[in-house]
Amino acid sequence: MPEKIRIGxxxxxxxxxxxxxxxxxxxxxxxxxxxFGLGLFIGYAFLVCCVRANALQFHQRHxxxxxxxxxxxxxxxxxxxVHDIEGYSGSSFRDWxxxxxxxxxxxxxxxTEVNTTLAAxxxxxxxxxxxxxxxxxxxxxxxYYAVRFTGGAKNPNQLALAVICCVLLTxxxxxxxxxxxxxxxxxxxxGVLSVSDAFFVFLVCTLSASVVLHLLPQQYRAVLLIxxxxxxxxxxxLILDDIKRKVSYLWYLADEGDTRLTLFSNGIDAWLSxxxxxxxxxxxxxxxxxxxxFEGVEAHNTPIDLLAIGGLLGLVVIYYxxxxxxxxxxxxxxxxVFAGSAGLIVYSLFHYIIRHPIYWFTxxxxxxxxxxxxARRREA
Numbered sequence: 001m002p003e004k005i006r007i008g009x010x011x012x013x014x015x016x017x018x019x020x021x022x023x024x025x026x027x028x029x030x031x032x033x034x035x036f037g038l039g040l041f042i043g044y045a046f047l048v049c050c051v052r053a054n055a056l057q058f059h060q061r062h063x064x065x066x067x068x069x070x071x072x073x074x075x076x077x078x079x080x081x082v083h084d085i086e087g088y089s090g091s092s093f094r095d096w097x098x099x100x101x102x103x104x105x106x107x108x109x110x111x112t113e114v115n116t117t118l119a120a121x122x123x124x125x126x127x128x129x130x131x132x133x134x135x136x137x138x139x140x141x142x143x144y145y146a147v148r149f150t151g152g153a154k155n156p157n158q159l160a161l162a163v164i165c166c167v168l169l170t171x172x173x174x175x176x177x178x179x180x181x182x183x184x185x186x187x188x189x190x191g192v193l194s195v196s197d198a199f200f201v202f203l204v205c206t207l208s209a210s211v212v213l214h215l216l217p218q219q220y221r222a223v224l225l226i227x228x229x230x231x232x233x234x235x236x237x238l239i240l241d242d243i244k245r246k247v248s249y250l251w252y253l254a255d256e257g258d259t260r261l262t263l264f265s266n267g268i269d270a271w272l273s274x275x276x277x278x279x280x281x282x283x284x285x286x287x288x289x290x291x292x293x294f295e296g297v298e299a300h301n302t303p304i305d306l307l308a309i310g311g312l313l314g315l316v317v318i319y320y321x322x323x324x325x326x327x328x329x330x331x332x333x334x335x336x337v338f339a340g341s342a343g344l345i346v347y348s349l350f351h352y353i354i355r356h357p358i359y360w361f362t363x364x365x366x367x368x369x370x371x372x373x374x375a376r377r378r379e380a
Contacts, residue, residue: 014122045108080283267299
């Protein structure tokens with residue numbers, strides 16, 4: 001493929017991913033211009049496979065994506081179809097299509113050899129540009145009850161996820177420190193405007209991990225980490241009662257009368273509803289509820305929602321890549337990538353995130369970046 005076309009394709013992918021964050025402006029409930037464009041891109045990749053004999057040659061580092069696609073097709077799809085036909089409340093074949101679109105888009109990037117670094121930079125720039133336009137010209141549609149910025153998303157937490165992805169993509173984009181700092185600062189600005197409790201948890205987690213990694217040299221980290229935690233832990237014990245009161249109050253404000261805990265509990269009940277659901281889940285959909293399980297409501301906790309959807313198998317398969325990225329970035333001493341990856345995992349405990357293409361793209365870009373860093377250091 002000519003270099004100019006490869007560059008143009010990477011920029012186009014970045015634009016499509018940025019547009020996919022505009023969930024409040026979709027053509028239908030699950031299909032917007034971004035998703036439609038990704039579908040066309042997948043079709044183009046299919047044509048490439050038909051024309052080019054060696055197009056389906058994947059590297060070892062792409063094994064996780066292939067396993068994920070296999071799981072979606074050979075496990076989650078049959079379970080979803082059976083439960084959808086049986087009329088399970090909350091079952092949604094459209095959700096499975098959303099997951100498959102995101103995964104196939106990643107596979108299409110591998111097939112067409114998209115420059116992921118350039119695509120990541122384009123996605124960040126287009127996302128921040130769109131959020132800026134929404135901030136200036138979006139009007140009431142860009143705000144949730146006039147106090148929380150959504151940036152074109154249906155709700156502030158979706159914006160917060162896109163912001164977190166932008167932060168992590170910036171860390172893995174190979175840009176200069178000044179440009180990284182500027183892009184991250186702009187992204188965090190929009191994240192703060194979302195007034196998302198989960199986003200602030202992400203910030204605390206990411207900053208804490210970054211400070212620890214920068215203060216403790218890698219060769220002494222395993223030895224000094226526990227002593228380094230003893231001092232603040234001892235201090236926290238001394239003021240534990242005061243912390244418990246403040247945390248309980250903040251949780252009460254965020255939880256809106258134990259709603260979140262109820263959703264967690266009913267999501268777990270949906271997972272434990274049968275022997276097969278324990279291992280394979282109930283298929284794509286939303287299976288928690290405000291009163292009981294199977295009311296078609298998300299638990300707003302990705303692990304719990306995944307257990308209800310895919311059981312233990314689904315949880316392991318879908319969390320493999322983000323956990324692998326965190327572990328590998330720690331071992332390679334990529335401090336900010338590790339901090340952002342850990343923060344993203346923590347964020348997933350407060351919001352259901354795997355339906356969005358930009359999330360899977362971010363995991364893929366980080367994995368590609370870490371593989372490149374690993375290969376470069378082996379050659380050095």
